[in-house]
Amino acid sequence: MNDLLIPLKEDSRFPMYRQIYDHIKNEIQKGKMKAGEKLPSSRLLAKNLCISRSTVDMAYDQLSAEGYIEAVPCKGYYVCQMEGLYFSTEKKVFPEKNPGQEIPAPAYRWDFALNGIAPGGFPQNTWRKLSREVLSQEGDSLFQLGDPCGEPGIRLAVAEYLHSARGVDCDPDQIIIGAGNDYLLMLLWVILGKNRKIAMENPTYLSAYYDLVHMGCQIISVGQDSQGICIEDLEKNGADTVYVMPSHQFPMGMVMPLKRRMELLKWAQDQEKRYIIEDDYDSEFRYKGQPIPALAGFDQKGCVIYLGTFSKSLAPSVRVSYMVLPPALMEAYLSLGHLFSVTVSRTDQKILELFLREGYYERHLNRMRAVYKNKHDLMVRYLKEMSHICAFSGENAGVHLVLRFCNGLTEKEGIRRAKEAGIKVYGVSDYRIRQVEKEENMVLLGYATMEEKDIEEAMKKLKEIWKI
């Protein structure tokens, strides 16, 4: 095989070495050059093709690096033996699509969505200003790998915020910054150990439920009354961990009174290594009185794992949440030796740190509280006019309300009629981890993403169509 003829083209867009490489590779792929076959020496091939030897060497080097040929010392190059070659032949053409146009036209004119923030609610100008500051002023180290638990600066800012706004006294070293609660629950599962029996209310925040289920957790569904989770059920079912939202239960909206909180803390302290996961997802929005301190603020024995997020209060797209671990759990995590890398970019951490530290967050919360309070009050005004149709609860906090039909309407029928009128409302049954026997008669209305005008239009319609 010393007569390798390669049709080189001087006007090709590919350099000579690449043409040689391509040719030989093709011959091998097509099986025309077979395993064990000897290639001409680079000197000979260069002479035959009237090119420089270094050009051939480059091609041979690449073929050899990719394993098509191998150099046998003092003998030359040989075609390699392959275990059946697999090549991607079909070249995919990606359709020219504009992601913006992909979103199908909404099936609903009005959507009382339970997710999302008020349109225009993100402090875009401030964020842009801070992001410019951070990207201009910060040194090079901002782009190197950071602290796996989050940068000291943002952890300190969060600790200060928790202290003043939520009555939680923790050390910045107890805090882990993470990209959303789903991620933090995954991480928590690693830290807590894998054989936990976790109690959750029914209904509950289903996303957290599925996070834990997909990680392989054993979930125990426990009862709930108007004050929150039933403590006796925890004992009865042998749970060692409980997931609760004392500030504003999702979806039912109740605020856990202090007495129940104390009972829950007592339950956790009654046995070693019992933990309460407190998800404080929307405590920033409380429209009457001052916010109730978080459960973690009363915990002096290290039983409460606190989860907070900027998804509701700032924007879900920013992807920053945080977790406060009791010191013993943090120590256990650190002693694993290997920590999972932080999931929030250092620029975002720095921007958010400035946002908190320079008072922007407080002002933003005040603004949003006013925006949401107006919507809340509007909702309540219309719901009061609907007392012949439904009772409501979960008011004075958060950005959603629970309606219980008192005129015989079922959840299913309520949703169906609303849909016919172009209005999306949500069933409580969607948030059950265990379906109840009797027919559901409750629906959920989120008002964060609705404009006031739309709330008025939709509520007027609901009042009409939900009549019996």
Add this chain to the structure above:
Amino acid sequence: MNDLLIPLKEDSRFPMYRQIYDHIKNEIQKGKMKAGEKLPSSRLLAKNLCISRSTVDMAYDQLSAEGYIEAVPCKGYYVCQMEGLYFSTEKKVFPEKNPGQEIPAPAYRWDFALNGIAPGGFPQNTWRKLSREVLSQEGDSLFQLGDPCGEPGIRLAVAEYLHSARGVDCDPDQIIIGAGNDYLLMLLWVILGKNRKIAMENPTYLSAYYDLVHMGCQIISVGQDSQGICIEDLEKNGADTVYVMPSHQFPMGMVMPLKRRMELLKWAQDQEKRYIIEDDYDSEFRYKGQPIPALAGFDQKGCVIYLGTFSKSLAPSVRVSYMVLPPALMEAYLSLGHLFSVTVSRTDQKILELFLREGYYERHLNRMRAVYKNKHDLMVRYLKEMSHICAFSGENAGVHLVLRFCNGLTEKEGIRRAKEAGIKVYGVSDYRIRQVEKEENMVLLGYATMEEKDIEEAMKKLKEIWKI
């Protein structure tokens, strides 16, 4: 208890209702007001204190919301029974600390770190420009919750990049964007199922090893030769999944030849549900010949899970990686019904999309390739002068090299001598998941974060101190 005397102060910084609330709360906390005790009616208290009744009502509402008191219909307010009160009393003072000053003075004058990017290597100006663009021009929807797998725009841009640069033909719908490989491996563990026996080379990328171990995976350590992982070992040990880095094994630096790649693919195809996890962490940096297509580019049966990252090629602090799942695995994930929320902010996704789409990434890679090639060549030049001390491998790609002492020096002694001279080098034994019996004699030198001047200084010193 109708004679509640509350010392109200007109000049207090707290409003009246808050003073009433604070007073009663304190009395209850101190046990001066006991469970079951009746409070004066709001009308009476208002009269006694000479203030408006609505002020008292506000205080009572808050106390009631927090569960300190409860309203008994037609009777009035009563102090609640508490299960032992737990209050955080001690107010923590956070030490005024500047995070920048926390970093201890480096113990080493030179550090051949295996992590990190070249100083000044992050395209800060472009990033700032794009970030300003994104935050100015993008509409409000950018701040609402996004696609759990990543936005369509960035997934398309990554698919196009993989097609042209890595020979991987995948649909954007096969891609999941995630904040770092640690996170993606966590997610992959959920998707792949929990009873996998995962084979890894010894030594390997230890971070991935610990990720998987902490998730509860069974890891099998398999042999390695100069071409990469030993296929027979896979069969012998009953692995059903294998984690490899064919483009540039970490830490050993070898490039897996095509023949071995084909054998590996064949192994995967020999049985149902065998998977290869291909971690292509630094394939962007290849200094000789063109890059070798990724293993995933040869996979036509959907056995290869491809992991790519911008941590090495752009910056570790940006926290963007991606995973290409075979269609069947992606389908399995989607069919779980609940997806874990994306861990990268939508702004970062959009900025990176523009960075890729508008050609910045290609130019950045060319620039960095030149920067790293200079450092690489410098390293190689000095190492060639050290042939009486050590052989080296892993060159022509990536940003680190492997040295094997040939003068009798051990890894331990080599590291010790370097340390004495103020130089940090890394032992291969640190990357073993199973220690070997004989004494190690290899060290790793990363050159990404070193300036050329420092490389010269440090290499000259190493040449001296490693002499026997």
